[in-house]
Amino acid sequence: MPINNCKLAGDDILSKLTVKDVFMNYHSLKGFTKALTDISFSVEEGEFLSIVGPSGCGKTTLLNIIAGLIKPSCGEIFIDNENLDSVSSKIGYMFQRDHLFEWSSVWNNITLGIKIQHKSPDLYKDKITSLLKNYGLMDFVNYYPDELSGGMRQKVALIRTLALNPEVLLLDEPFSALDYQTRLNISDEIFKILKEEGKTVIMVTHDISEAISMSNRILVLSKRPAKIRKIFNITFSESYNSPLKCREDPEFRIYFNNIWKELNY
Amino acid sequence: MEGVELLMLDYTKEHQVYIKNINTRKKKIILTRLIILVAFFALWEIAGDLGWIDPFLTSTPSRMWKNLIKLYAEGTLFRHIGITCFETILGFLLSTVIGTVIAILLWWSDFISDVLDPYIVVLNALPKIALAPIIIFWAGNGMSTIIVITILISVIVTIINVFHGFKTVDRDKIRLLKTFGASKFQILTYLIIPSSIPTLISALKINVGLSWVGVIMGEFLVAKEGLGFLIIYGGQISQLDTVMVSIIILSILAYLMYEAVELVEKKLTKIMLH
Numbered sequence: 001m002p003i004n005n006c007k008l009a010g011d012d013i014l015s016k017l018t019v020k021d022v023f024m025n026y027h028s029l030k031g032f033t034k035a036l037t038d039i040s041f042s043v044e045e046g047e048f049l050s051i052v053g054p055s056g057c058g059k060t061t062l063l064n065i066i067a068g069l070i071k072p073s074c075g076e077i078f079i080d081n082e083n084l085d086s087v088s089s090k091i092g093y094m095f096q097r098d099h100l101f102e103w104s105s106v107w108n109n110i111t112l113g114i115k116i117q118h119k120s121p122d123l124y125k126d127k128i129t130s131l132l133k134n135y136g137l138m139d140f141v142n143y144y145p146d147e148l149s150g151g152m153r154q155k156v157a158l159i160r161t162l163a164l165n166p167e168v169l170l171l172d173e174p175f176s177a178l179d180y181q182t183r184l185n186i187s188d189e190i191f192k193i194l195k196e197e198g199k200t201v202i203m204v205t206h207d208i209s210e211a212i213s214m215s216n217r218i219l220v221l222s223k224r225p226a227k228i229r230k231i232f233n234i235t236f237s238e239s240y241n242s243p244l245k246c247r248e249d250p251e252f253r254i255y256f257n258n259i260w261k262e263l264n265y
Numbered sequence: 266m267e268g269v270e271l272l273m274l275d276y277t278k279e280h281q282v283y284i285k286n287i288n289t290r291k292k293k294i295i296l297t298r299l300i301i302l303v304a305f306f307a308l309w310e311i312a313g314d315l316g317w318i319d320p321f322l323t324s325t326p327s328r329m330w331k332n333l334i335k336l337y338a339e340g341t342l343f344r345h346i347g348i349t350c351f352e353t354i355l356g357f358l359l360s361t362v363i364g365t366v367i368a369i370l371l372w373w374s375d376f377i378s379d380v381l382d383p384y385i386v387v388l389n390a391l392p393k394i395a396l397a398p399i400i401i402f403w404a405g406n407g408m409s410t411i412i413v414i415t416i417l418i419s420v421i422v423t424i425i426n427v428f429h430g431f432k433t434v435d436r437d438k439i440r441l442l443k444t445f446g447a448s449k450f451q452i453l454t455y456l457i458i459p460s461s462i463p464t465l466i467s468a469l470k471i472n473v474g475l476s477w478v479g480v481i482m483g484e485f486l487v488a489k490e491g492l493g494f495l496i497i498y499g500g501q502i503s504q505l506d507t508v509m510v511s512i513i514i515l516s517i518l519a520y521l522m523y524e525a526v527e528l529v530e531k532k533l534t535k536i537m538l539h
Contacts, residue, residue, distance in 0.1 A: 099441050116446065
């Protein structure tokens with residue numbers, strides 16, 4: 001009997017990014033573990049999608065598969081209708097921790113990806129400078145990471161990712177290493193940055209409130225082996241237009257309770 | 266306003282007291298070190314002169330001084346020192362470079378590092394000096410043998426330490442570079458080596474000590490010149506003054522070389538952290 005029922009790729013794909021019939025198994029000498037089963041969803045251009053699920057359910061695995069860092073047991077990823085089978089420059093990845101290189105200045109950290117791809121930093125200079133100016137980091141380009149606060153470091157990490165102009169951003173619990181107050185402020189700020197830049201975003205988080213406050217849709221995964229349990233559409237009325245403000249919307253609590261129930265079925 | 270000024274004044278005063286205490290402690294430490302040194306040599310001298318110990322077996326500082334002057338007058342002192350220093354520095358540099366290159370190779374290929382693992386364990390446990398007779402046959406009765414022994418003694422430890430340093434680099438940082446599409450060589454040069462600088466420096470520090478061991482061992486076995494030779498030669502002709510003088514010079518040189526590495530460390534850390 002086959003481990004899983006791999007399906008063939010479909011044809012009518014129009015979204016920015018599509019995850020189609022992804023299965024993932026981990027093998028060890030003792031046997032294998034099913035991590036992901038039959039994951040399919042798509043993300044539209046400019047959409048903010050969050051993935052929540054119990055810890056250890058394979059959220060980060062899914063993100064790594066989308067990023068092309070690991071190959072799924074079967075299934076495919078499409079971006080702009082093209083099959084993605086390795087790391088793509090259309091995708092940017094932001095980690096839980098900022099992973100800034102302590103031995104490099106802020107500027108050198110930001111231009112890291114550009115240098116690795118053998119591109120000329122001069123081509124990106126204007127773009128980076130405007131990002132730095134907008135987010136209040138222009139005065140710090142010659143500073144070193146250990147001279148910055150946690151929130152500033154995370155913003156530098158974001159600019160490092162944005163510098164290469166990716167179309168889709170993958171965020172792996174990007175705020176979980178920050179203290180609560182900084183976390184609320186930075187998530188608000190980064191949300192604005194991403195909207196202004198018109199990025200398509202997939203964020204993995206275990207924080208339900210964070211997911212509700214930032215996303216257009218929330219995908220709830222089940223316990224391992226992870227399946228998609230439910231997809232929630234999140235809409236708030238016009239007056240609650242930022243992640244911080246929408247927490248005041250009465251709808252917020254209702255979304256929270258529904259997702260909470262779905263997670264603890 | 267007066268109140269504020271008064272408060273400021275108090276802070277400055279408190280700070281001055283703090284600085285003063287630290288400086289006094291520093292001075293006390295240096296003074297005590299000097300007293301121990303002087304007392305040690307004075308006691309040695311007195312004990313020898315008064316016949317509490319036999320100066321033939323233990324020498325005395327004054328006899329050592331005379332011996333030093335004699336060596337200097339013969340014009341061989343600096344030649345011996347120079348040769349030993351040259352061998353040590355060369356052995357030290359070569360084993361550091363070779364060890365680091367092999368560590369990079371092991372990091373590059375998991376297959377190679379898994380295959381070589383038991384061999385490295387055996388080579389690390391083996392007393393390298395046991396290989397000396399073979400090396401003398403292969404490398405001849407001279408300086409090349411001393412260098413080879415020195416490299417053998419410190420290279421395995423270098424490989425193990427540096428490789429371990431490479432392996433402990435944060436895997437998420439490697440993942441980050443991979444999302445930029447970095448090649449293995451780029452991961453090595455952009456991440457692995459810079460973040461392993463502290464490990465490399467501590468490997469250098471261990472190597473300094475081991476290189477001295479290697480060189481002196483080597484000189485015991487084959488040399489006609491150098492401080493190790495002086496020590497063995499002095500022993501053979503029952504000239505313990507020469508032996509003691511050589512040992513003291515050796516201590517000073519080893520100390521200076523260690524300090525030099527520390528200086529390099531400070532410089533490098535300064536560059537690394539801006």
